Amino acid sequence: MSHDHDHDHHPEAPSPVEARALALESLLVEKGLLTSEEVDRIVSMYEHDIGPMLGARVVARAWVDGPYKERLLADGPAAVKELGISYPDGTQLVVVENQPEVHNVIVCTLCSCYPWPVLGLPPTWYKSPPYRSRMVREPRTVLEEFDLTLPDEVAVNVWDSSSDVRYMVLPQRPQGTEGWTEEQLAGIVTRDCMIGVARPRIPAESGAR
Amino acid sequence: MSVDNSVAHLEGEAALPRKNGELVFSAPWEGRAFGLAVLLSENGAYAWNDFRERLVAEIAKGDDAYYESWLDALQSLLLAGGVVTADEVSRRADEYARLERDPVF
Structure with missing residues (x-):
């Protein structure tokens, strides 16, 4: 040696x-x-990949458990903690639910506030100045660039995050997922779905588009 | 291959250290120890729950930092299963400590 x-x-x-x-x-x-x-x-x-899985688990639970969904919409941090996910004190988490005629999307126009305890670190584009300014001005156009085209009758609500209030989108459960387990459901809830720039898709059917 | 919920959602004292919701490894060996334990379970060397129980027991002993407990749990499970012997591990670790081997990470 x-x-x-x-x-x-x-x-x-x-x-x-x-x-x-x-x-x-x-x-x-x-x-x-x-x-x-x-x-x-x-x-x-x-x-x-682990960050957004926390949020996916929250969404899947809300899809299968009506009372849990009500608690989640009423008090985000408390409902998230119910699932053993730690959420820091002092920051509000508001969960906004997509409806057939209402689509929600989150942004932070000032900086890059993001619900990281449930979604992990934000993607680079979320922090980019074009996303931050354009999502407020022309959300439909920006969503189309994400391959999400919304019919005219669907309203778009843009939620501007701050250091005090963070938002997370609760997407709609896709048709064709009846009888799925929570774990299967969590598997189709991506980070982008919870930001609001995508919708959950069933893998087998997604190839057609 | 995808993230396993039972790994991602270890609870209580056994919860994975995170920052901003993401895993944190304060040194490369911590990431390796994490990867070894998860991979062996995926490869069927043991059931994840057997590892989890040992991890909880190691953490309950106190003292050690999280990933030291993690490595202890992994090692004790591998010894119990006869996958490696205590002698083998300590000899090999000595060789690394004396810089006689090229590191694998």
Whole structure:
């Protein structure tokens, strides 16, 4: 083993816990139970996709449980906490429900206020100046750019978030999901549905458009 | 492959550390420990609930930071299942601590 101190990048010895994590991963790879690439993938997937799942779970519960939906619309933070999701004090969460003739969408015209306890971090476009200004001025046009074309008879309500009040959209449950479990339902509720720039779709039917 | 609800919604003391609703790993090994435990369960090496129960038990011992408890839970489950031996793990960890092996992450 070399103790060559001329190395520019003399590696630092891992801490005991780090060494143990390295040991476990290398042993599991050697035993053929997993590959490091699979670990990379799963870590990155959970890092990026886990945020909006909290909101999806709230939506799915509201779809199957009428009294829960009423509580959610009346007091967002309390209803979210019922599901074991932590919600910071001092910020209001207002859940706005889509109806056959009313579509809701959220924006923050001043900065990038966002219901992150239920949706995770906002997408880049949500923070972009064009989205923030145009969603208020011409919501139908912006929604069309998101591939969401609303018939004229559907009104669009744009909710401007602030540091005190955050909004989340409760989308309509799509037809054809009768008898689905809550988990199945949560699986079709995407972040964009809860921002209001998309509607939940059943995967098998979505290809046609 | 998609995010598993039973992983995402660990509750109470066992809840995953988050910031702004997203997972936080304060060092790369924490992410690796997370990934190993989730992946092994997905690959059928054990039932997720068996891991969760050990995690809750490790956290209840107090002291340790969240992902240290997580790694302890994973290691004890793998030892119990005979997937790895204690000797194997400690020898391998020593090799890493002495910089005798190239890190896998």
